[in-house]
Each structure stands twice: as C-alpha cells, then as structure tokens.
Amino acid sequence: MAELKADARPEKRLFISLLTRDIPLVAAFLDLLDNSINAAVEPVSPRLKTAVDYMTVFEDADIKPTVDISLTLSKGRVDISDNAFGISAETAVEHVFKFGRAEGEHHEADRLSVYGIGLKRAMFKLGNKIRMRSDHVDGGFDLDLDVSVWAKDETQPWTFDITPRAPVAKEATGTSITVTELYDEVTRRLDDGLFSSQLEAAISRTYAYYLAKFVSVSVNGKNVEGVSIQIGGNHTAESFDLGDVTCAITAGIGTPEAGVFRDRSSGWFVFCNGRAVISADKSPLTGWGGGGLPIFQPKHRPFLGTVFFVSENAEHLPWTTTKSAINEDSEVWQLAKRHMAATGRTVVSFLDGRYTDEGTEVASKDLQAVTSAPVSVLKAAVTEKRTFVAPKAAPVPTTVRIQYDAQVSQIKSIKDYLKRPSMSGSDVGRHTFNYFLRNEVGEE
C-alpha cells in the first residue's frame, strides 16, 4: 500500500509548449474557424448523420450562409470575429475553457468541435495577450488573459477569469477574439509574404462544403470562395459502416485545368464531417507505394480519390487533434485504407495502361471524354456502389511511323543514282524501304 504521494501535477509552461508545438500556424487558424463554423452548423446538425444527409442538406435551397466570419491579420495583432450565436457565460464557465472533454461528455450538435482543445491551443499558439468577448442571448462574457502571467500562477485547479456580459438580442450575438503580443515566430510567419494566401487556399480547400452553405469567411476583408473538386462520371464508388462512422469512397479521373491534370487536384482527399483533413495525398499514408497502390508517378496525375467519413460523434472520426492529419492507427482508417486500395486499383491500372512501348494510348485531352461528364465529389460519394469501367484500348495500329536522320550528301547520292533530283527526303526513304521489301524480304 502506497504511503507517499509523488507530485505528478502538470507544469503549465510544459503543457502550453506541448500543446502548441505540434500544430502548424495555418492549422491553428483553421481551429479557430472550426469553432465558428461548428456554431453556424448547429441548427441543422441533427440532419447531418450520413454522407447522404450532407448531400441532402447541400442541395436544400432553403439553407443559405447565415454566419459571417472575419479574420484580420495585421502588424502584431490577429482578430477573428463571427456573428454566430455566441457563447453563454454558463457554457464558458463549464465547458469552453476546459482542456479536453470529460469521459462520456458528448455534444449532440457538434460536427467540427471534437476534443475540446482547439480554441485554447490556437490562442496559445498565436500570442501572449488574449481578449475574447462573446455576446449571447442568455448573457455572454469577457476574457482578458495574459498567458505568461497565467502560466506562472500555480493555483489549482486551473481557471481563467471571465467577466459576465449582459444578455443581448439574438441579432446581436457573436464572438470576437483578439490576440496581441504575437510570438516572434508567428510575426515572422505572418510577414513572410506567403502566409495570407496560403491561409486563404487552406480555408478554401478545407471548408468548401461549409463555405457554400453555412458561412462566409473573409481574410483581411477578402471573401474566400470554396474550391470545387469534380470527378469524372465514370468512377468507382463504395461505402462501409463501422460503428457510428459511415465511410464513402470514390476513385476516378479528375478534371483538367488549362489542359493539364494539376498536382494540387490529384491523389486522395479525405474529409471528416465535410471538412477536408488531407488533400491531394500521394504518399504511403493513403496507400501509394506499398499499401495496395504503386508509388505515385506523374502518369497517375489524373487520379482523384475521395474518402468521406461521417459520424454524429466527431471523436470517432480518424482525425488527429489538429484535424490536419489522419490518426493512422484508428480502426476505421485501417479499414478505409483497404477499401481505398481496392477502389483505386482499377483507375490506376487504367492509367498505367495508357502507356505502352508504342507511346501514350489515351491522350490527356481524351481522358475526360472516356470518363464521361464530371460530377461534384460529394455527389459521387453518395452514389450507389459502382465500378470504374476502363475504356477499351484503341485498336492496335496497323502502321508505324518511321523517322530517321540521314546525311544530305547520301540522300543526294541516291537521288542522283535514281536520276530523280526532285525526290523529297521521305520519297527516298519510301523508295529504299520498298526496294528492301521487294528484293530482300520478297514482298510485293
């Protein structure tokens, strides 16, 4: 029987460092957006249980974006605000600032809020001074947090001091967060010339589904449009369930832009509850190079595969806590990976077969024609089980084009010999070929 108790309390400084070290800055911003989007989806979340439900809601003309999210990156300061329903003081006290969820704690309406950690991690990642204000019909709150001071405070249990705010009308609800005293690495990254456009691209790719139906997002005043991914109508589709997770997989031929199949639109795209988790993956993670598919090569660039995981309990989905990567060991991912290999194989074999010793059998421009009219990947994901039908190879050609270089002087010698100075180079080639056929092979 133990007689002493060893100190095993977490150090806040280490805790913050561990929490923020593993998340890229772009993903941290997406974490902030997840909270706002999750709130925006709340009214319809009871309707979102399967991939088919996501499609039905997507096609429901009565549902239109109602929440605006504004993200402003300025010198030494980050602001994010939304006009969603806000957070009540009561919810803030009991749930919002708790690191992680208690066992069995599950919020029916959550679709993108998973582990109860993203908001805090994102704020900690950005800077030292955090001001958060939320207005709610039942009364909101203000938070004014100096992270460095909080980190030194050893009081147990950990708390944030919040100040209640009066209830507001439902048209005036919303939440805003301002982070100042940004950390040096954050400042440097925000000022590297690329960050803003990379963030816009990530938002566009990650929330294509939500941007169309639930929210509008602006970065530094510029509205971000969702990126639309389309797949050829001739594709493989299948699905499976594991517990309360449904998974729909499709594989086919993507859509070329400017006449080319672009790297950014090729490979596997994985979505969890409509949010893109990984995009255009061509690595062993998704089965390329040892997981049932060959090592990805440029000839596979027309390949497009999508995996839609959906669950009412977002924690059962195979995303990591950063939601920018896959938990490779999760049972549902392992199962999905086997299905992905089987689904993708027909398409990959077809693409491999485009190339023979005689050259390219199906030109890029003809690929779309053989794979029929493209449809949105969401629509493809909810179609009945079907199989990609590899287009029949073109008939084996009966002629081969012969080209070779010859010395001009030698061609002239032949023309002189034949006393036909007006012969072209190709005439000389054809004449000598026919001569060989007649005299050496014996064919007329």
Next chain:
Amino acid sequence: MPRSTGKFISYDLRPAKQSERMILVDLLKAGGDSGLPIRDYRYVGMGANRFYDFLLIHRYLGITRMISLEHDEKFVNRARFNVPYKFIEVENSTAADFIAEDTSITPSVYWLDYDGGIGSHIIGDITSLSNRLKLGDFCFVTVFGGPPKVIDRANDADRLVWLQDSLGDVSGTVSIEDVERANFPDAVHKILMTTFQNVFAPRMDGKFIPLLQVEYSDSMPMVTVGGAFLSEGQAVGIRSKIKSVLPFLETAEQKLYEIRSLHLTERERQLFDGAVTATGRRSKEHNKLKELGFKDAELGAYKDLLRYLPRYVEAIV
C-alpha cells in the same frame, strides 16, 4: 525567351532603360549618403557587350570591383573584348552557379538583369541570394514584364494555372486580372515582391527592405524589383535618404512606379525643363505645354525623372 529590346533597338537608344540605370545609381548613392561604404562595394551584374551599368556605377559611385556574368559561352570572348575597364571580370557562369560558388565577403550589389520572362530559375536565384546576402548588401532583379513565351498565347485562366504550377506559392497573390497581357507587369511585380519577402523572412540578422519597384518599356515591358538587406538602423537611414532624393519611389508598400516614355522633341523638352523647375505652377512654359496638349500627369512624370531622362545627340567618335 522574348527578344531583348537591345537586340532590335540600338542599345544606345533605350531612354527608359537608361533612366532606370540612373535611378538605381542614385539609389545606391543614397545608400552611401546614409553611411554605407558604397565605394568599397563589389558590383555583380550582367553587362553583356555594352557594360552601360558598369560604366555608370563606376563613374558615379567609384566602385572598382566588378564582375559581369555571361552565361552564354559563345559570347564570353566578345564580352571580354568589350570590357571598358580592366577591373571588370567577365565570368562564364549562370547567376545560379555564380551564387552557389561565390565566397566573397566583400559587401556587394547584385543586379540580375534577365532578358527573359518570369520563371522558376529566377525565383531560385533570389532564394539562393537570400542565403548569401550580408547586412548592407543590395540586390535587384530585372525581368521581362510580359507573359513568358510558353504562355504568351494562352488565355488568362491558363496563364494563371501555369504560374501557380510553375512558381508555387509565390504566385498566390496573383489574380486573374493581373495575368491579362496589359497587366502582366503587375503579376511579375507581385511575384518578385512576394519572393523577396518570403525568402528573407527566416533571416534573423536583418530585414530585406524593398527600395526599387519600377516598370518601364522602351518597346517591351520590363520590371525591376530590388532592395537591400539591412539592420533596422540602416533601413531607417536609407529610407529617409531615398524619400528626399527619389520621392516617387515607394519603400514601405508594394507599389510599382512606371518610368514613362514621353517621346519628346528637344524643343518640347526645353519647355518641360522650364515648366517643372519653375517656382510658380503656371509658368509660361507650363501654359505652352498645356496649349500643345500635354497633360499634368506627363508633367508630373517628367518632374520625377528630370535628372534621369537621357538626352541623345549625334556625335562623331
């Protein structure tokens, strides 16, 4: 590759190019006036056969350490024959190879004056230079401002796809409007500015300050972007000098200045000289120019470039 203007207009008659060179010289002079020992710098350029930039930089700044990069083996001998000063070394090397092998610790001015359009090799050269530049070094890049040949006949959407796929994230701020033929210098400008900003961002020992953002056209659009890698104190000093000497150059924001080609007769130039240097706004020269149909914007442009526009006269050498 597009044909350089110098290949079909006599190299001596490129007034906008000459203005650009003079502006760059003045900018370096401002660096000297703010405390940088410009006279002791090394100049690395692409002098071709005429070495006009080398001549100006020596004449006005006194620089005597000079290297001209000539990547084409066929032209090296001719370039060496034409060097105006013995202290100019002609290196048969691409910018990429030179930067990779250069170990000099001498403070330097690099001017990578390309004939061709924007491409990944240019982004690569700027990236390589970002590791090489020392505090106080200058770097300028000149690029053809039109669509590169490979996308010259493509439509706008295809041009944008090509830029995104060939150049990656540095083309992230380029819009579909920027890639229209008439606006393409804006696309090139954005790409170069983003590249400079991005490749120097990890350097903790200083900051890249953009000092020159100009476009000009003697017959084809060209864009020059560049600046210096400076400490905070150096940046304050040089910015303040440039503001007084070259007030039309923007050093805090992304703004492309157009060196306009005004195509004036000598008699008109005399009127312009008088009009833009008169104390009152309504001088008789000003009134005469208005009468001749010239606009205030042209007078403004002339005022900016008064000290830089060349005057060409026939001479017997």
